[in-house]
């Protein structure tokens with residue numbers, strides 16, 4: 001189980017199992033970013049595709 005924050009990746013998605021939800025940081029060494037849009041134009045168009053749903057925080 002990861003529990004060390006990566007100070008280079010801030011994230012507030014507490015529903016992700018990789019999130020250190022007490023500090024709003026990711027615990028992975030790196031993350032993959034993608035998009036669900038054909039022509040992304042605003043921040044809402046892009047996603048962290050390293051997301052994995054957690055069962056508890």
Ligand code: SF4
Nearest residue numbers: 011016018019026048
């Ligand atoms: S994997 Fe992505 S969504 Fe999950 S904590 Fe890290 S940056 Fe956030």
